[in-house]
Amino acid sequence: GRLQNIGWQQWNLKVLFGEKPLVQIWDEVGESDEERDKMLLQLEQECLDVYKRKVDLAATSRAHLLQALADANLELSNLLSALGEKSFVGIPEKTSGTIKEQLAAIAPALERLWKQKEERIEEFSDVQSQIQKICGEIAGSGEKLGSPVVDESDLSLKKLDEFHSQLQELQKEKSERLHKVLEFVSTVHDLCAVLGMDFFSTVTEVHPSLNDSTGVQSKSISSDTLTRLAKTVLALKEDKKQRLQKLQELATQLTDLWNLMDTPEEERSLFDHVTCNISASVDEVTIPGALALDLIEQAEVEVERLDQLKASRMKEIAFKKQSELEDIYAHAHVEIDTEAARRKIMSQIDSGSVEPSELLADMDNQIVNAKEEALSRKDILEKVEKWMSACEEESWLDDYNRDDNRYNASRGAHLNLKRAEKARILVNKIPALVDTLVAKTRQWEEERGLSFTYDGVPLLAMLDEYQMLRHDREEEKRRMRDQKKFHEQLNTEQEAIFGSRPSPARPLSTKKVVGPRANGGANGTPNRRLSLNAHQNGSRSINKDGKRDNTRPVAPLNYVAISKEDAASCMSVTEPIPTTP
Numbered sequence: 001g002r003l004q005n006i007g008w009q010q011w012n013l014k015v016l017f018g019e020k021p022l023v024q025i026w027d028e029v030g031e032s033d034e035e036r037d038k039m040l041l042q043l044e045q046e047c048l049d050v051y052k053r054k055v056d057l058a059a060t061s062r063a064h065l066l067q068a069l070a071d072a073n074l075e076l077s078n079l080l081s082a083l084g085e086k087s088f089v090g091i092p093e094k095t096s097g098t099i100k101e102q103l104a105a106i107a108p109a110l111e112r113l114w115k116q117k118e119e120r121i122e123e124f125s126d127v128q129s130q131i132q133k134i135c136g137e138i139a140g141s142g143e144k145l146g147s148p149v150v151d152e153s154d155l156s157l158k159k160l161d162e163f164h165s166q167l168q169e170l171q172k173e174k175s176e177r178l179h180k181v182l183e184f185v186s187t188v189h190d191l192c193a194v195l196g197m198d199f200f201s202t203v204t205e206v207h208p209s210l211n212d213s214t215g216v217q218s219k220s221i222s223s224d225t226l227t228r229l230a231k232t233v234l235a236l237k238e239d240k241k242q243r244l245q246k247l248q249e250l251a252t253q254l255t256d257l258w259n260l261m262d263t264p265e266e267e268r269s270l271f272d273h274v275t276c277n278i279s280a281s282v283d284e285v286t287i288p289g290a291l292a293l294d295l296i297e298q299a300e301v302e303v304e305r306l307d308q309l310k311a312s313r314m315k316e317i318a319f320k321k322q323s324e325l326e327d328i329y330a331h332a333h334v335e336i337d338t339e340a341a342r343r344k345i346m347s348q349i350d351s352g353s354v355e356p357s358e359l360l361a362d363m364d365n366q367i368v369n370a371k372e373e374a375l376s377r378k379d380i381l382e383k384v385e386k387w388m389s390a391c392e393e394e395s396w397l398d399d400y401n402r403d404d405n406r407y408n409a410s411r412g413a414h415l416n417l418k419r420a421e422k423a424r425i426l427v428n429k430i431p432a433l434v435d436t437l438v439a440k441t442r443q444w445e446e447e448r449g450l451s452f453t454y455d456g457v458p459l460l461a462m463l464d465e466y467q468m469l470r471h472d473r474e475e476e477k478r479r480m481r482d483q484k485k486f487h488e489q490l491n492t493e494q495e496a497i498f499g500s501r502p503s504p505a506r507p508l509s510t511k512k513v514v515g516p517r518a519n520g521g522a523n524g525t526p527n528r529r530l531s532l533n534a535h536q537n538g539s540r541s542i543n544k545d546g547k548r549d550n551t552r553p554v555a556p557l558n559y560v561a562i563s564k565e566d567a568a569s570c571m572s573v574t575e576p577i578p579t580t581p
Contacts (some may be wrong), residue, residue, distance in 0.1 A: 065099040072106045079113040083120060084156025120155040127163040134170040138177070140222025177221035184229035185210055185219075191236040194285060195243065196292025206232055241282050243291040250299040251278040257306040260317050274299045314356045318345050321363040325370055332374035333381060335456035377452070380444060383437050384454060390430045393423040431470075438463050 026036050079085075097105070128148035185203060192199040203210045206228045207220040251274050258268055268275075273295065277285055285291065310317060322341060329336050348354045354362075400406055400420050407413070441452045441459050452459045 062099065065103065069099055069103055069106070072103060072110060076106060076110060076113065079110070079117060082153055082155045083113065083116060084154075084158060117152075117155060120160070121150050121152065123160060124150045124155060124163065127160065127167055131163065131167050131170060134167075134174050137174065137221055138170075138223065140220065140224050174221060177226065178219065180226060181210070181219055181221055181229065184226070184233055187233050188229070188236065190286070191233070191240060193288040194291050195236065195240060196289045196294070197236075202232065202236075237282070240285070240291060243293075243296060244277065244280070244282055244285055247274060247291060247296055247299065248278055248280075250296065250303055251275045253303050254299065254306070257303070257310060260320070261306070261310065261313060271299065271302060311356050314349055314359075315346070318349065318359060318363065321360065321367065325363065325367050328367065328370040328374055332370070332377050333384075333454045334370075334373065334377075335453065376444070376448075380437065380440050380452065380459070381454075383433060383440070384459070387430065387433055387437060390426050390433065394427045394430070397423040397427060434463055434466060 023036075031039075125148060128150065132148050188203050189199050191197075192202055200211060207225045209218055209220045210225075210229075251271075254271060255275060255278070257263070273290070277290060289295065319342065322338075322345060325341075326336070326338050345359070348359060349356075397420060400416060400423075406416065438460065441463070444452050445460075454462065
């Protein structure tokens, strides 16, 4: 058996080392059997060692392949989990075949997943960079931000959609903020134009990026910028409001001074840019430079100049206001001592005891009070006017009734008939009008504790006098009617005795009471002031305090109203009324 082993080994050695076997070499050399056995054992041991090393290398290689396969499967699972994929096209369903075949089957899927992961990381990085940039713009941080850190453990589409949603919300907020910034900048521009201020210096004080030279997307949209812009707009609006109030005050002063000194329109037109906004609201003033400081200073200088001019024309102005005051009282039929008032003004101006502004302010107050008093007397004065007009018509009607030729077919006779009919209607309303006047006058006096005078005469005393004279007139009319009846009866008896009717005696005419407007001057202009002169027989006078004296004054110019029935009665007694020609 040993020889067989040696023969096999020699064959193997022959195969390994050539045609000449090791035994033949040993025979030629003369190696002993012991040496030969020893060398064969050594050679066998060496062959076994080489084989073991090869087996170990093969086992190590297999272990490495198995670890690579396990790592590949783990990486595959991690990639699918990170990408949020439950499955992936290209992954073998069955794990059959050799290890290398399994690795070769998984490798393409891993390559595609690695590529998809890199693309997904880029998408996440892009979205997160935009989010980080917008957040920095909103926060107002001017530092340059680095690349965002992407969480590679969650690269799912769901997470990416969340980032996209956040980005859209931030982009919307950025758009809204940018719109607000542009609105604020536009408002600042308009306000600066109206106020005559430098827009660029004003807006760049808030933030340098708000200059028009920078692009829209480059403008600051931070919360701090918006807050400072809002404060700037509020400050400019308040400044605009204050300047407008100042300008309107100056415009009012200018207008008052112009009206006071009768300034011509040519000189006033130089300040039309000031007075045009005298009643404008803050929002209505939009013209550039309308509220500039130099314009306000110009108006202030003009007001100061006019004030100095007004001081030099103080007497003229004061007398002009006094004339206005006198006109108000004259129209209201209030009697004042004009000469004493003018002398007082002259003495105050000449002595310098009163400041010109205080004097004019006092006269302005007097004018205001006079207007208020005139307004309170307006209703009563209107009724006094109606009463006077009715008395004038009554006076005319008395003259008309005494005219024997009033029914002749003369020119204009029909117009007089119509006027007489209207006059009778108006005269019949006088008693009611007087009663109303008395009631309103008493109410006025009770409310103010003053006596209501008409051109210095108490109105209630005038009305009381009118009512007494009216009563006397009625008594006189009755006596006239009785006298006419007596004459007619006497004429009838004479006709019966003598057989013929004598000419009727002319009836005694009544005493004419002149109307309140008949006290005219030489030119026939009626005097509107009522008179209570005491020069007629049997009249009682009334002083300005409303007290009657023992002597009886004249009637206030025909205050008696003849009723329509009495007038018709008188006409039927004296003569028949013919038809209208």
